[in-house]
Amino acid sequence: MSLRREIIDVSKELLLKEGFAKLSMRKIANRAGVTATSIYLYFKNKDELLLALVEESIERLTSALKGAIDPSADPVKQLEKLTRTYVDYALENPQEYEIIYMVRPEEMPKYPREKFQQVRDIYEMIASIIRSGIEKHVLDVDDPMISAYTIWAQLHGVVSVVLSKRLDTRIPKQPFLDHAIDQIIHGFIIQRTPA
Amino acid sequence: MSLRREIIDVSKELLLKEGFAKLSMRKIANRAGVTATSIYLYFKNKDELLLALVEESIERLTSALKGAIDPSADPVKQLEKLTRTYVDYALENPQEYEIIYMVRPEEMPKYPREKFQQVRDIYEMIASIIRSGIEKHVLDVDDPMISAYTIWAQLHGVVSVVLSKRLDTRIPKQPFLDHAIDQIIHGFIIQRTPA
Amino acid sequence: MSLRREIIDVSKELLLKEGFAKLSMRKIANRAGVTATSIYLYFKNKDELLLALVEESIERLTSALKGAIDPSADPVKQLEKLTRTYVDYALENPQEYEIIYMVRPEEMPKYPREKFQQVRDIYEMIASIIRSGIEKHVLDVDDPMISAYTIWAQLHGVVSVVLSKRLDTRIPKQPFLDHAIDQIIHGFIIQRTPA
Amino acid sequence: MSLRREIIDVSKELLLKEGFAKLSMRKIANRAGVTATSIYLYFKNKDELLLALVEESIERLTSALKGAIDPSADPVKQLEKLTRTYVDYALENPQEYEIIYMVRPEEMPKYPREKFQQVRDIYEMIASIIRSGIEKHVLDVDDPMISAYTIWAQLHGVVSVVLSKRLDTRIPKQPFLDHAIDQIIHGFIIQRTPA
DNA sequence: CATGAATGAGTTTTCATTCAT
């Protein structure tokens, strides 16, 4: 495996395990079995490395979602599938998912704003499914973009509550997730389905 | 104003503006017009200061919510009111709200676990409204706790997407919020209202 | 008890338990139940406090020794008694004894050199016993001062090895002490006794 | 010279001159002409540096002593030689000698206990000479270990009194040393020589 | 007699980064 890959993987691992504050170039280097200096052969500086992490994580999430869509299927089924995939991917790849939101724009003022908005692809996918549902008259929505954004925001809320380990211990994870997804997606569909 | 207050306020301000990683005792002290040493007269160490911030922020959010509840009102109205208050408070006091979730348990292993779970009060409030709705036969829900938790998670998702400045610039904030709240609360109510 | 007394006692205790490096005004104050500021009402600064500790400790050791001497007794018996008392006192009051040697002149350049030489009293006592032994023709010594100094140095070596906890665990303390004292004092007497 | 060497040497120098309490990483670095950070390239932290100092000092003393022993020689002569060497080495290398005893176990709780007991080698050497004297019937001793330990403790007393600059100015150093060594070693030998 | 509030200088340590090789 290339050293660049190794550095990225190790960084993600450390970022998730010890948090943003404790992620240091030296620790990454140690874990990767190289000198800290070597990181600079592949990344201009720490910010660029972080940017690469975020970019890759967003990219992986979106491609996981893209792979889950079958454009020929029923839009409602597509939405269900996409939602499930979103939650499953996030919970199966917590390091990838958390990294996307861990690095806040405020802390990285040098970052090109657009990089942070690659997330757009995600709700664009939701939006286009909704639009195709409208076309096929199985959905009735005023503003597909706002609806898509809403669904995404709700999904993010549910997922992040679980990942942040703030899930109340008295509440069983799986039933909560099932219930929440049902609430989000069917709540949306039922309401928006033409009578 | 007492120096203790000043330190807390300045810290919240800096925490929101520059993020967790760049919050340093010296910067806080400078901004408060005192020596870094003086902070230690009021807080044992940085962790205790951060803990104080989180505690106060949680406390303020919950008391804002408590103040918004009228137990004699219709449970459905209560839910609507609480939801609105939640979102309004979060958007009007972004520093208070973000601080609650900014400090991750992983990064603060010394924090008493319970402190992080004071957030429970929030969805306990939602749950008890739901329970009273069940008693009054205006709501029909299997598990009030899971339902409350779901509503809270969705609210958090919506709010945090706005606050994290990841809101797509093409999407107007207020309509999005209206739509999202409507989706969350009415989606829940309609579905759960006895026929 | 006066606060001055309390401060001195607490300081000695801390000095022995945690060592010179960790002795701080605040810790002393805490342990004494007062503010650090209060110490300055009784001692000009930390150096003066340390000086007071050393002075008092030397004073107590010398007066313990003085109390053990019976000038009318046989000089040899006096030497035996004095030696025993020295070792016993040091082992029974380790904090007092160690403090005398813990504060090195190099670390306290401001100290009046003479303060450190109050220890002289100790071997002056030994010397005068030796001198009376010479007068009474029970001892035969070239230079009573050098002999006294030698005895004192040897005693200090034995005592400090025990107190510094560097005594080999395989060696039983009491037999070692008995043997050492015997070696020092009888070795001296036998050799120096006129034939 | 390597920087590691330089750091150790400078540290010993400063430790002896200003004492344990005033030894700081920055001062060491300044004196060595580097940044404080550089010290951490060679020593994990301050404790490890101090440990290295103690270790090296013990090692040098013991090897000086080992070099002075001629196993084929008469045990009594060996003892005389060893004693002389001990005192000479200590007085010629005061920084090396003092460092061995300057760091108290209490102040360095993290130190491996064994490190402090490398000093054992010293009196083991004395003990084995005594044992060979017993075998050759030129010495008669109950417990060679206790005897060795006693001799060592006395030597340490004499040396440390001189090095601590508490030697009375009225007492000439060399005569005192000669007298003390004579007292220690011949006092022992005469008493313990079979009739 | 004692304190509470504050400070300035200092401590050890960690970090991102550079540069010559």
Added chain:
DNA sequence: CATGAATGAAAACTCATTCAT
């Protein structure tokens, strides 16, 4: 492609001390 040596800046924290009360 990779390193070893080094640095300057900054971090959290501690300390002795002062001063007004």
